[in-house]
Amino acid sequence: MSPMEDLAPLLSRAARGEQEAYREIYRRFRPLVVRLASGFAALDADEVEDVVQESFVRAFRALPKLRASSAFEPWLLSIARNRAMTSMAHKGTGARMKAQLSQESELETPALPNALKVERDSGLVRQLIAELPEGAEKRTVELFYVEGQLTAREIAQQMGVGKSAVTMRLERFRAKVKRELLRRLLAAQWE
Numbered sequence: 001m002s003p004m005e006d007l008a009p010l011l012s013r014a015a016r017g018e019q020e021a022y023r024e025i026y027r028r029f030r031p032l033v034v035r036l037a038s039g040f041a042a043l044d045a046d047e048v049e050d051v052v053q054e055s056f057v058r059a060f061r062a063l064p065k066l067r068a069s070s071a072f073e074p075w076l077l078s079i080a081r082n083r084a085m086t087s088m089a090h091k092g093t094g095a096r097m098k099a100q101l102s103q104e105s106e107l108e109t110p111a112l113p114n115a116l117k118v119e120r121d122s123g124l125v126r127q128l129i130a131e132l133p134e135g136a137e138k139r140t141v142e143l144f145y146v147e148g149q150l151t152a153r154e155i156a157q158q159m160g161v162g163k164s165a166v167t168m169r170l171e172r173f174r175a176k177v178k179r180e181l182l183r184r185l186l187a188a189q190w191e
Helices: 007-015 019-038 045-065 069-105 114-131 136-147 152-159 163-190
Strands: none
Touching (some): 007 019, 007 045, 019 045, 045 069, 045 163, 069 163, 114 136, 114 163, 136 163, 152 163
16 A cells, blocks of 8 residues: 555544554655655764654644645655754754853863862752753753753653754753853952
């Protein structure tokens, strides 16, 4: 059976929320979406899988708005292409952030005993977590740093997002901690 056979009734059932219809659409169209996402060489296997999952989630949520079943495949592939491009953009932003932070961390700072550094850093981390606005980023950071029992992939599964979203949230938070530590150290030098 080709992916297009009996697609209209299947899409109709999925638009009404039938799980079996979702599974069948996913089974039929997943190879196309994987092939498209894999074509973005900058994405690793985990990121490709995130693109696939996010594409189907977005498509299924918006399925009731689809007017013609013949438009489903190009529409789904368009969603996947946009998700892959967004993922690559975030990846590029993360790389630039890391490069910028590595330059900042090259500043000379006075040496502190390890015990004091750990105490200072953990206190700052808790303070910065408390200052975050309520939302997905704060919850991600709490799960990873405060509760400390879950991996980034497990957090992503629990929160219903891709692993790359969790990784970006954690990278943004780490960057904030580094900037704040540097700011405080530089301020202490001028006192």
